[in-house]
Amino acid sequence: MSVQVSDETHAHYELSHLQTLEAESIFIMREVAAQFERPVLLFSGGKDSIVLMRLAEKAFRPGRFPFPVMHVDTGHNFPEVIEFRDRLVEQLGERLIVASVQDSIDAGRVREETGPRASRNRLQTTTLLDAIAQHGFDAAFGGARRDEERARAKERVFSFRDDFGQWDPKQQRPELWSLYNGRIRRGEHVRIFPISNWTELDVWQYIAQEQLEVPSIYYAHTRQVFARDGMLYAVNQHIELIDGEAPFEASVRYRTVGDMTCTGAVRSSATTLTEVVTEIAATRVTERGETRADDRVSEAAMEDRKREGYF
Amino acid sequence: MRGHALERGGEPMSRPASELLRIATAGSVDDGKSTLIGRLLHDTKSILEDQLEHVAQTSERRGDGYLNLALLTDGLRAEREQGITIDVAYRYFQTGSAATLEQAPATLEAAFKSGRKFIIADTPGHEQYTRNMVTGASTADLSIVLVDARRGVSEQTRRHAFIASLLRIPHLVVAVNKMDLVDYSEQAFDEIVAEVTDWATRLEIADIVFIPISALQGDNVVERSASMPWYQGPSLLYHLEHVVIATDRAMSDVRFPVQWVIRPMSDEHHDYRGYAGQMAAGVLRPGSEVVVLPSGRRTRVRSIDSYDGELDVAFPTMSVTLRLEDEIDISRGDMIVDAEELPTVAREIEAMVCWMSEEPMRPGGRYVVHHTTRSAKAIVDRLEYRVDVNTLERDLDAPQLALNEIGRVHLRTSTPLLVDPYARNRATGSFILIDESTNDTVGAGMIRSGR
Numbered sequence: 001m002s003v004q005v006s007d008e009t010h011a012h013y014e015l016s017h018l019q020t021l022e023a024e025s026i027f028i029m030r031e032v033a034a035q036f037e038r039p040v041l042l043f044s045g046g047k048d049s050i051v052l053m054r055l056a057e058k059a060f061r062p063g064r065f066p067f068p069v070m071h072v073d074t075g076h077n078f079p080e081v082i083e084f085r086d087r088l089v090e091q092l093g094e095r096l097i098v099a100s101v102q103d104s105i106d107a108g109r110v111r112e113e114t115g116p117r118a119s120r121n122r123l124q125t126t127t128l129l130d131a132i133a134q135h136g137f138d139a140a141f142g143g144a145r146r147d148e149e150r151a152r153a154k155e156r157v158f159s160f161r162d163d164f165g166q167w168d169p170k171q172q173r174p175e176l177w178s179l180y181n182g183r184i185r186r187g188e189h190v191r192i193f194p195i196s197n198w199t200e201l202d203v204w205q206y207i208a209q210e211q212l213e214v215p216s217i218y219y220a221h222t223r224q225v226f227a228r229d230g231m232l233y234a235v236n237q238h239i240e241l242i243d244g245e246a247p248f249e250a251s252v253r254y255r256t257v258g259d260m261t262c263t264g265a266v267r268s269s270a271t272t273l274t275e276v277v278t279e280i281a282a283t284r285v286t287e288r289g290e291t292r293a294d295d296r297v298s299e300a301a302m303e304d305r306k307r308e309g310y311f
Numbered sequence: 312m313r314g315h316a317l318e319r320g321g322e323p324m325s326r327p328a329s330e331l332l333r334i335a336t337a338g339s340v341d342d343g344k345s346t347l348i349g350r351l352l353h354d355t356k357s358i359l360e361d362q363l364e365h366v367a368q369t370s371e372r373r374g375d376g377y378l379n380l381a382l383l384t385d386g387l388r389a390e391r392e393q394g395i396t397i398d399v400a401y402r403y404f405q406t407g408s409a410a411t412l413e414q415a416p417a418t419l420e421a422a423f424k425s426g427r428k429f430i431i432a433d434t435p436g437h438e439q440y441t442r443n444m445v446t447g448a449s450t451a452d453l454s455i456v457l458v459d460a461r462r463g464v465s466e467q468t469r470r471h472a473f474i475a476s477l478l479r480i481p482h483l484v485v486a487v488n489k490m491d492l493v494d495y496s497e498q499a500f501d502e503i504v505a506e507v508t509d510w511a512t513r514l515e516i517a518d519i520v521f522i523p524i525s526a527l528q529g530d531n532v533v534e535r536s537a538s539m540p541w542y543q544g545p546s547l548l549y550h551l552e553h554v555v556i557a558t559d560r561a562m563s564d565v566r567f568p569v570q571w572v573i574r575p576m577s578d579e580h581h582d583y584r585g586y587a588g589q590m591a592a593g594v595l596r597p598g599s600e601v602v603v604l605p606s607g608r609r610t611r612v613r614s615i616d617s618y619d620g621e622l623d624v625a626f627p628t629m630s631v632t633l634r635l636e637d638e639i640d641i642s643r644g645d646m647i648v649d650a651e652e653l654p655t656v657a658r659e660i661e662a663m664v665c666w667m668s669e670e671p672m673r674p675g676g677r678y679v680v681h682h683t684t685r686s687a688k689a690i691v692d693r694l695e696y697r698v699d700v701n702t703l704e705r706d707l708d709a710p711q712l713a714l715n716e717i718g719r720v721h722l723r724t725s726t727p728l729l730v731d732p733y734a735r736n737r738a739t740g741s742f743i744l745i746d747e748s749t750n751d752t753v754g755a756g757m758i759r760s761g762r
Binding site for chain 1: 360383398399402418421427443446450557570573574577579583587626684738743750
């Protein structure tokens with residue numbers, strides 16, 4: 001039976017931009033499941049990886065995920081996020097692997113930075129690459145988006161990593177149509193970014209549409225903070241105050257979820273999803289520009305970290 | 312917590328919240344391409360303050376002497392150092408969004424309201440980056456080709472138009488830029504329109520629109536220009552917002568390449584067997600009669616499954632899971648099609664190939680071909696001709712295809728592929744070639760015919 005569709009009925013067969021993006025992301029996830037032997041989904045507890053989890057449900061239910069979920073735990077995460085992580089994975093009935101930066105430090109694989117600006121952000125790369133090697137993962141899903149950052153705007157959906165885990169932005173494989181080349185040699189792996197084409201607002205719109213729970217720190221709450229480099233940081237046991245930095249109480253929320261040592265809060269009174277989204281829709285500053293110290297190291301901070309094997 | 316105010320799930324919304332339009336642009340700094348993109352982003356409030364500040368600071372430090380909007384898209388260290396675009400950059404913007412409102416939106420619906428969402432694949436224009444242009448063009452709904460009003464049609468213009476037609480981008484916009492530098496002359500515009508139109512008759516372009524603009528001054532980019540009263544057409548942005556793309560999708564001839572088989576084998580879903588994939592063409596409903604290739608077995612669609620429940624209909628580019636009435640052995644790489652219009656089951660393929668590797672393609676070369684969800688080994692039987700991308704002339708004696716060259720190629724595959732002509736369906740008419748020794752993607756192919 002050949003289906004005849006006239007121009008008039010075409011209008012009925014349209015997808016919204018979010019439906020189009022969702023379909024593309026599901027296609028990418030299934031492609032990875034089919035092309036690789038040992039994929040893993042990197043889950044940070046942040047909004048982007050929460051969306052990845054829902055997309056994996058959409059791609060593979062009623063089956064289980066054909067891969068485990070892995071969190072690289074710096075030991076400096078927000079407790080609210082760890083609690084959320086455990087609960088979500090439990091609800092979904094999937095397998096969680098925790099790769100610990102503390103273990104890497106204890107094993108002498110990396111050395112802890114010291115001083116008031118110490119961060120475990122960069123140490124994560126070693127922990128991540130060690131875990132990928134240890135488990136023999138050949139593909140790792142991440143929630144990075146191209147609208148986040150200028151180096152990420154250049155990255156492929158299937159992003160090749162050599163056997164040192166490194167990204168070479170000048171040697172990227174051409175990526176055409178929806179034909180993804182997942183061929184690698186032993187020891188190499190591919191980072192997969194199924195939501196490359198989503199924007200921050202798309203992610204929030206999807207969270208609203210799908211009624212997804214996100215960690216409580218995305219909503220406005222009262223917290224002890226201090227100001228540094230034009231950002232507000234949570235007072236916490238992992239960060240030393242510098243002379244002159246005075247903690248105060250403020251109503252804040254987080255736009256991104258990273259380590260407590262390098263993730264800034266924004267002043268906000270948005271306590272509901274609607275309020276958060278309307279705030280983001282009207283914002284004039286990018287999420288990483290507003291809240292991530294790790295991108296401020298140099299002009300190409302993200303590119304440099306990505307070359308080393310960062311997320 | 313289902314039943315939220317926003318529509319979701321099963322039935323396609325009769326009026327989608329917004330559509331996605333994928334745009335490809337190509338060009339060099341001289342064309343004003345970066346200025347044009349910068350203006351589109353800026354005037355739709357898609358450049359945020361910290362990005363603009365960053366561009367301003369970097370322009371200042373480099374001594375550019377102007378706000379160098381190319382820095383927005385040239386994201387890599389090497390690109391910024393050399394001041395050139397090396398690779399495709401993707402930029403995102405939308406019209407009618409909350410960001411353009413005077414006040415913060417009051418509701419979720421208002422916050423998410425938008426006209427269209429746009430993805431721009433911004434590619435370098437020089438001949439040495441033809442492969443990047445082809446990459447950016449491969450998924451585009453619309454291509455913007457820039458012409459400098461002072462210089463008229465250049466080699467680069469012709470190359471871009473050729474690639475747009477080769478990749479079957481449904482809509483082409485020729486933006487005649489720098490109209491301010493020719494005193495907004497109607498005659499200058501008309502001459503370029505005539506020249507491109509004449510050239511375009513040799514290409515297969517379904518829809519071509521000419522717009523006189525000045526990216527620098529903003530004429531006809533977002534708003535209609537008062538400087539060119541003789542021009543009656545839409546501004547560029549208006550055209551981007553209103554060009555009809557729904558009818559570009561292939562709605563006849565069902566094509567569903569099986570990507571992944573869902574067999575949970577759990578107690579609850581013990582007998583479940585679903586074929587997951589993305590609709591490449593056509594419309595399927597429960598009960599639709601289908602043929603499974605290559606086996607040729609006939610059956611019917613029992614249900615169209617999704618996480619959000621069973622669906623009444625599936626059409627491009629939905630990702631769904633099909634269950635069939637009969638138990639048939641089906642695996643990844645097979646294709647579910649409608650019972651009447653079958654694709655060609657082909658082991659010999661004739662295609663236009665764009666070569667993407669430093670190592671040339673020669674007759675006798677062996678590669679892996681990746682087509683829909685199927686892979687096979689392939690041998691290059693012969694190179695029919697090489698096309699000069701600037702003049703369209705065919706070189707019948709070409710011994711090989713070097714990097715960035717395009718030619719007509721005959722391939723033979725180890726197992727049959729289920730193909731359609733690229734002109735009929737981009738998804739089932741395209742393939743990539745992979746070098747087995749390096750695993751690199753070395754070629755992109757557009758199928759003319761198969762047998």
